[in-house]
Amino acid sequence: MKKVKQSELKKYLSTKSDVELKKEILELFKLYPNVQEYYYLKIYPEKEEEIMEKYLQIIRDEFFPERGVPTLRYSIMRKAISDFKKISKTPKNIAELMMSYVEFGVDFTNVYGDISARFYNSIFSMYEKTISYILKNNLQQYFKERCRKVMEKSRGIGWGFGDDMECLYYENFED
Template sequence: MTTSTSTNLKIPELKKHLKDFDHKELIEVITELYKLNGDVKDYLTLKFNGEEKTQELFDRAKKAIEDEFFPAGGHGKLRLAKAKQAITDFKKLTHDDAKTIDLMLCYVEFGTEFTTAFGDIDERFYTSMLSVYGDVISACEADESLFEQLHERLYEVVAGSDGIGWGYDDQLMIMYESLRWLDD
């Protein structure tokens, strides 16, 4: 049995080849990439249309997260990895830290709402929610303006978690109360 090994170009090799292209050829290559790949299309649209595309990608990611908990039809599948991937993909494309943190908080909000509506889940679920909430708290700890923007929602997650098992509500409260901006 013969196996064919195909290797992708390394970045330096790609750059070398691209330097040999004239302006028109580069435009053709970029246009073909745009047509072939949705991520490239999103990236280039973001590059040229900025905030409008960022908001569209934010809305798309938020909807993808929400659909894992509360899809339009049927029951949530709770594919937490898929919901987190929507956050990662948004961050990778936009590099918008504030909106990424907002999506992370949405993840915890939807998760808290889900467990309130449908009852206790499992330890893995709560560990994921607490981990992401902790990351949001850390970002707010480092940026007072971000805290000011999100503090009401941060508290609403805590308030909405009252009585949820696995110590979830207690851990959220401890993290929230650790914020230094609350003392000001």
Template sequence: MSQSTLKEGKKKPSIPEIKKALKQYEKDALITMLVDCYKSSKDVKNYIHVLLHPEDATQELYENARKQIENEFFPLKGYGKLRLAKAKSAISEFKKLSNDELRTLDLMIYYVEQGVDFTVTYGDISEAFYSSMESMYTSVLNKIGDSVSKRALFNARLLKIVNDTDGIGWGFHDYLAGEYYEWASSEED
């Protein structure tokens, strides 16, 4: 597909169209194309690392995402910038590249833990801040669902978040406590 076709407002090729076109290339040309993509895109580079060395690359991506989250709340120097979208983006990128469900849940919980620690350290923040924490917390509970193994793995941290928010304003503690105890009691059903 030529550049002029894309500029004229034509839609990008579909996956079947791409597959059909790629089947026409020689192996060496495909390798060259893949290497060029690897060189030009951080996401492609990370994706290929995960394909070739799944455990090492996934662990490295996990550690980097965790550092990015922490840096938004508690950087090594200065005060946290609280760019919550950037912290959430680190979780999304990790999930997209690794497809590691447990580590993704861990990062989601870590995000809320950092938010709670930030509030405990610096005082009340804003309603939008707490809404983001609540949304992430609820999402974690929904993703864990009634999985016995995931509940066992994450329950202590989820309860600690609730306990650590006691006394925080904006209805934050009440919301998290309500969500947690409803989720915890559903295990018994």
């Protein structure tokens, strides 16, 4: 299927009346939960942390479900972050979600023991993205200490994971 370009969409939308446009938006709203969340935050921007908590719970449940065994579906966790980024207007909340993924991952390996190279690559990659995002958005004052703590908790973890976390931390934060 060919991807629709923004210019093509604009041309299509220009052929619609205000009533027809409203009808289309309402149809999208009914069909897609992420569109519902998008408009929820447009109408109630002060409720962003409430929506963030939903995505945080998705990630938490992959590592530490209330019942059953952890599933560690990396695609589900990355999608939760990606979906939240699409609707969030607050970089601090996005960084919070990303940082929580890393913290849950380090806590998970400290609870369950040595995991796998894929697991450590996923957690380290998110740590790298999180630090980059924090620096890009000047959020060091909120997250530097958490980055340090998660790095310290990773010391001694196998596959060179702890060493990589430490190097990344000190490359980006001067102490």
